[in-house]
Amino acid sequence: xYSLMIHGGAGSLDKLTEAExxxxxxxxxxxxxxxxALLKSGRPAFEVVEVCTMMLEDDxxxxxxxxSVLNEDGEIEMDAAIMNGIDLKAGAIAGVRFIxxxxxxxxxxxxxxxxxxxxGTGAQKFAKLERVPQEPMDYFLTDxxxxxxxxxxxxxxxVLDLDKIDQETLPHEDPKKYGTVGAVALDKDGxxxxxxxxxxxxxxxxxxVGDSPIVGAGVYADNNTCACSAxxxxxxxxxxxxxxxxxxxxxxxxxxxxxxxxxxxxELIVKVRGMGGVIVVDKDGNCxxxxxxxxxxxxxxxxxxxxxxxxx
Amino acid sequence: xYSLMIHGGAGSLDKLTEAExxxxxxxxxxxxxxxxALLKSGRPAFEVVEVCTMMLEDDxxxxxxxxSVLNEDGEIEMDAAIMNGIDLKAGAIAGVRFIxxxxxxxxxxxxxxxxxxxxGTGAQKFAKLERVPQEPMDYFLTDxxxxxxxxxxxxxxxVLDLDKIDQETLPHEDPKKYGTVGAVALDKDGxxxxxxxxxxxxxxxxxxVGDSPIVGAGVYADNNTCACSAxxxxxxxxxxxxxxxxxxxxxxxxxxxxxxxxxxxxELIVKVRGMGGVIVVDKDGNCxxxxxxxxxxxxxxxxxxxxxxxxx
Numbered sequence: 127x128y129s130l131m132i133h134g135g136a137g138s139l140d141k142l143t144e145a146e147x148x149x150x151x152x153x154x155x156x157x158x159x160x161x162x163a164l165l166k167s168g169r170p171a172f173e174v175v176e177v178c179t180m181m182l183e184d185d186x187x188x189x190x191x192x193x194s195v196l197n198e199d200g201e202i203e204m205d206a207a208i209m210n211g212i213d214l215k216a217g218a219i220a221g222v223r224f225i226x227x228x229x230x231x232x233x234x235x236x237x238x239x240x241x242x243x244x245x246g247t248g249a250q251k252f253a254k255l256e257r258v259p260q261e262p263m264d265y266f267l268t269d270x271x272x273x274x275x276x277x278x279x280x281x282x283x284x285v286l287d288l289d290k291i292d293q294e295t296l297p298h299e300d301p302k303k304y305g306t307v308g309a310v311a312l313d314k315d316g317x318x319x320x321x322x323x324x325x326x327x328x329x330x331x332x333x334x335v336g337d338s339p340i341v342g343a344g345v346y347a348d349n350n351t352c353a354c355s356a357x358x359x360x361x362x363x364x365x366x367x368x369x370x371x372x373x374x375x376x377x378x379x380x381x382x383x384x385x386x387x388x389x390x391x392x393e394l395i396v397k398v399r400g401m402g403g404v405i406v407v408d409k410d411g412n413c414x415x416x417x418x419x420x421x422x423x424x425x426x427x428x429x430x431x432x433x434x435x436x437x438x
Numbered sequence: 439x440y441s442l443m444i445h446g447g448a449g450s451l452d453k454l455t456e457a458e459x460x461x462x463x464x465x466x467x468x469x470x471x472x473x474x475a476l477l478k479s480g481r482p483a484f485e486v487v488e489v490c491t492m493m494l495e496d497d498x499x500x501x502x503x504x505x506s507v508l509n510e511d512g513e514i515e516m517d518a519a520i521m522n523g524i525d526l527k528a529g530a531i532a533g534v535r536f537i538x539x540x541x542x543x544x545x546x547x548x549x550x551x552x553x554x555x556x557x558g559t560g561a562q563k564f565a566k567l568e569r570v571p572q573e574p575m576d577y578f579l580t581d582x583x584x585x586x587x588x589x590x591x592x593x594x595x596x597v598l599d600l601d602k603i604d605q606e607t608l609p610h611e612d613p614k615k616y617g618t619v620g621a622v623a624l625d626k627d628g629x630x631x632x633x634x635x636x637x638x639x640x641x642x643x644x645x646x647v648g649d650s651p652i653v654g655a656g657v658y659a660d661n662n663t664c665a666c667s668a669x670x671x672x673x674x675x676x677x678x679x680x681x682x683x684x685x686x687x688x689x690x691x692x693x694x695x696x697x698x699x700x701x702x703x704x705e706l707i708v709k710v711r712g713m714g715g716v717i718v719v720d721k722d723g724n725c726x727x728x729x730x731x732x733x734x735x736x737x738x739x740x741x742x743x744x745x746x747x748x749x750x
Contacts, residue, residue, distance in 0.1 A: 213710075240673065241673060244645050334560065340555075340652060346679070364555065364654070365554065367653065370686070374683070
């Protein structure tokens with residue numbers, strides 16, 4: 127038995143045209159099919175979540191790797207994290223630039239250092255030493271993201287004026303603001319793994335780090351419970367330790383992955399009025415996507431049950 | 439009713455001379471007495487944990503603020519996080535330099551931005567805008583830390599050679615390697631708060647971030663459960679989401695803060711062979727320090743019960 131689930135972000139999604147929806151279905155279908163084949167052939171969950179996340183990073187449709195959004199300086203800073211349910215080993219990087227596949231760099235942090243998380247120029251130095259593929263700015267930049275950034279800059283001219291920032295009036299409803307990608311898998315050996323990668327939020331400033339590279343918040347995997355990847359308004363997910371919450375609900379309250387995902391989203395809404403969602407594969411192979419937004423871009427596959435893509 | 443607990447790091451502590459032990463007791467006593475007086479006068483837990491942590495940062499005895507250890511470049515990079523149990527709001531900064539009180543900067547992230555976590559040069563830019571007190575390198579540097587760093591450099595010449603890093607042979611037993619400070623409190627209004635601050639590990643490289651600034655790992659506070667601050671070999675605490683684990687054990691398994699702290703340390707040992715400890719104040723005012731190391735430098739105060747300091 128094996129199970130796989132991937133996501134391309136949560137949001138209202140109500141502004142997506144039919145053509146855009148088709149694009150998402152098509153891309154998700156290609157990636158989930160590839161992941162399904164790998165799991166079927168007996169590849170480990172840890173490898174498959176990395177491969178799927180790299181494919182999501184490579185597709186400019188998603189806000190991660192190529193297609194990442196621009197920060198206030200018109201630059202791209204990416205975050206990613208990966209976790210292995212076998213031994214709870216994790217690797218994470220935050221605030222890196224020019225790295226073709228941030229999730230691969232996160233994997234190298236896990237495998238080649240004694241650390242879990244590397245940030246900024248230090249992470250960049252590590253990437254150079256490890257000779258991971260880097261790309262020029264042109265590679266990451268899409269017309270859509272440049273336009274999005276210009277709009278955000280125009281609407282949001284006060285974003286640098288700290289006194290005027292109001293946490294309650296943030297545009298929580300804009301799905302473009304919290305695009306993230308991720309993958310969770312259970313392989314034939316019963317091992318779980320999770321991966322999450324993001325380009326962050328449009329026009330972000332001050333080296334802001336969201337939940338994606340935070341183990342426990344944007345990603346978690348434990349063979350005793352589940353693998354979980356989140357997408358949403360990152361700050362709320364950090365405050366709840368969202369993915370660890372799903373795991374803890376299984377471990378300490380005896381819920382299965384489906385119940386735990388639903389309960390964690392309920393907590394997200396009640397405790398921090400949070401917007402976003404999670405994908406979960408539990409140790410028994412249950413696949414579940416739960417969200418407080420209008421939709422979540424996702425796909426899943428279970429042994430013998432084919433592949434599925436869904437947006438709402 | 440109110441309760442307060444502070445810590446100055448976990449470790450084997452067996453190399454501490456009697457004079458050093460006296461120094462710790464004296465410093466802890468001064469700080470816990472100050473915090474006790476503030477809580478007695480009705481000040482909020484969130485304010486008291488900040489004040490106590492700032493006092494710990496100001497004392498060169500502890501590895502946070504003044505007295506922080508040096509990274510591989512002979513520089514000081516500090517991390518801190520604070521969390522308010524009332525609304526789960528949190529602020530964190532990682533990889534900052536020259537900031538007199540990192541915990542105060544973390545508080546400003548919580549209060550003045552819509553973000554939870556700022557890192558590196560971005561966090562530095564924010565500190566400048568907020569005009570937080572900065573100090574020259576001389577202020578932070580102590581003879582002890584410089585000597586420590588020189589020793590680490592000498593012993594550990596291969597630290598830059600990634601191929602030779604072996605996760606299993608790390609010097610887990612060296613308390614100097616994971617000094618951290620923190621405070622947790624329950625105030626008379628029944629509100630909980632937690633704070634954690636650190637100068638990191640000696641000779642760390644590549645912009646490594648430990649558990650201290652990671653909400654869920656090094657710090658957590660929720661009025662429904664407890665306030666928790668951790669100190670230890672940070673990577674293991676991240677992999678377990680240590681402080682969130684304590685909170686989840688109370689929330690989902692019905693344990694009190696004392697039982698939850700013990701159980702979380704048991705998990706730390708069993709699941710990730712982790713070294714370190716936590717201090718916990720729960721919603722009922724229970725104070726508990728639990729650790730897998732030889733000792734943990736801590737002090738506590740409960741209304742009407744005076745103040746106490748302890749190392750082993």
